Amino acid sequence: MIRSLPASPERLTMPRHGRHRRSALVTVIVVVALLAACGPGGGGEGGAPVPDGELRIAAQFAPRAGYAVDTDDAFVLTQLGATEALTAAAADGQVRAALAESWTQLDPLTWRFVLRPGVTFHDGSPVTPAAVATALRYVVGVAAPPRALRGLGLVVAEDGADAVRVSTAQPDPILPLRLSSPNAVILAPSAYGGATPSVFGTGTGPMRLVSAEGAQRAVLERFDAYWGGRPALARVTATFVSDPAARALALRAGDVDIAQGLPESSLLEFSAGSGFDEQTAPAPRTVSLLLNQSAAPFADPRIRQAVARSLDRRALAEQALAGSALPASELFGPAVAWGATDPPPAPDVEGARALLAQAGHGPDNPLRVRLWTYPVRAELPTLATAVQAMLRDAGVEAEIRVGDYGTQEPELIAGRYDMFLLSRSYLTDVPDAGATLRSDYTCDGSYNLNHYCSPAYDALIATLDTTTDTAARQEVFRAAARMLTEDVVGVPLVHSQENVVTSGVAGFVLDPFAKRLVTPQLAVTAG
Structure with a gap:
């Protein structure tokens, strides 16, 4: 079934905060209800990309800290395409450009990062040296800094209209690679008004996080002004399902288009010729x-x-x-x-x-x-x-x-x-x-x-x-x-x-490092 969205989807509800303990039975009922609410099942692999389509994901790991960017929840955000850092990392260990288009080591302790021009946050504000400095100062200043940035003595300063200087207490030969960490993402200044940064509508990625239902579901909409080109998808709905058998069942039933981390016994059902595409x-x-x-x-x-x-x-x-x-x-x-x-x-x-x-x-x-x-x-x-x-x-x-x-x-x-x-x-x-x-x-x-x-x-x-x-x-x-x-x-x-099985999806490439899943090129297809 073709899943298209109107040009201006109605506004979604704001996130509900807090968690509640539930029995196993209630949890299963909630997951099934959420999956059913995502819409009817789609077809198998093949077919033309659907303009303005919706992608539905059965995700393996749920956020556990309210999407706090200084925790492992940052990986959920980068997977879903909501946030980005100054740099990105390739599978071969090489660092590549992202929000920074270039960087230079000025001395053993100092690096200069030149920002990509014309990039805006999801709230419409520009990515500036001041915004970058605010974001990095926050994440290194928390009580327990993330692993990639801990103990560096990181100091960030604006350097002209288009660059920042980042220095460390000791020489760090891989600082540009460290800044590709999902914990080093850059959020809009508006994110930092409360006790913890808000990731709703403040990132720079191809998809804009608009709502979340605790650790159960997240909804993202296309960011039309994305610097890397207009994304193919109009909406992404991620349902967090901890049980691998339940993820397989949701995919088999057509309730989701992508299922992560399926057990070997389930993978046998999604082999070549079954209408599904498995990548391991x-x-x-x-x-x-x-x-x-x-x-x-x-x-x-x-x-x-x-x-x-x-x-x-x-x-x-x-x-x-x-x-x-x-x-x-x-x-x-x-x-x-x-x-x-x-x-x-x-x-x-x-x-x-x-x-x-x-x-x-x-x-x-x-x-x-x-x-x-x-x-x-x-x-x-x-x-x-x-x-x-x-x-x-x-x-x-x-x-x-x-x-x-x-x-x-x-x-x-x-x-x-x-x-x-x-x-x-x-x-x-x-x-x-x-x-x-x-x-x-x-x-x-x-x-x-x-x-x-x-x-x-x-x-x-x-x-x-x-x-x-x-x-x-x-x-x-x-x-x-x-x-x-x-x-x-x-x-x-x-x-x-790592394994991911898809149905009716084009442009998906498995990231064995589990940092990227939703990309601008990803699309659903007509079954």
Whole structure:
């Protein structure tokens, strides 16, 4: 069915603030009602683009902080095409122009960004150096600055009628790349009148956020004055559906045109020839088994090595997760240019038993440990059960506890745990692994959950402070990954994959970094 909108759609309601706890049954009813309200189902792939069409999305992750730009909700906004930053990042790690058309490093601490001329915010006001300075000063001045901008000592000043100067306390060779972070988006001055910035009608992207219903649904309208050209879509409706089976059902029923993050079992229904278009790509996300090196038993490298040898990573990816992930041989995988393409090491259960015996653990004295994880990512409890069985074969008894991550994190940081199964994006903010390698593995790293400390590793990571060349930085990333593997700093198990299935959509290209979904070229088609 062709879904066209009138030239001047009626005004939508303003957002309702606050959240309410609901039972699972009420939540399902609300989701179904919202999907049904989005309109009747569309046809399959193919057909001509529909002028002034509406795109309906079953989104995987909902905003959890009222669309606050200094939180991970900023990723939802950039995905939906509402907000933009001074720069953008390509998948190969290169930085490209966005709201800034060029930039120059004036000295080791200072960069000058020249703004793209003629750009306006959704409220009609111009993008000026003063507006950029206001936006960046806000985000670095919050109590807990976003990861990409934290600890930089960032200072922003207007520099003439068309530029800003951005300086840091220490030399930062990748500052332009950092400013591509979804947390560094530029909002109109009118956004900053309250306690927190309002993202409604204050961005610069191809779509203008006009309403939201808590963490359930968001509606966006086309921004006709978009600097990158008039968008093809007139409206986007995103319904946030946490249950992957429900997202698949909504797509199958024709209630949405795009569904994110479907389980492998559902993907089989949307194969070639089914009238749907599936796109899958490796994601820069690895599920690792963290091992607490600050205390027994994993302070002993023999026991860490025994655990690594016990695990069949290919079986975890292909059998436990039904092929929805890729087996890992090290921290980085095929999603990035510097990732390893080697097959994972084959399991060596006998070798694992021998190492355990050397450490004083045998059939009469099995090693008993606690294995923690969390349920937000559905694959983690499944992997925990499979890992438990593999460890048992080698002589390690693991007691599984699945709980809330927020409750577990203080224990992890304090080193009061044994093993933890973690899904971690190593390129959460920018396509450069330096931040993750520093925060997760250096001696004073803020997120060093393995409690690993190696002066040699820290010296290697310190070279990134003065390395500006992209290829040279990537060589450091490779060397760091090899060192972590040799020291058995946790055990990378599988690399995640991003998948999106569409129906009756033209111009969609999957972003494995999950930062872009709605683009000016995206359109619905006549089925």
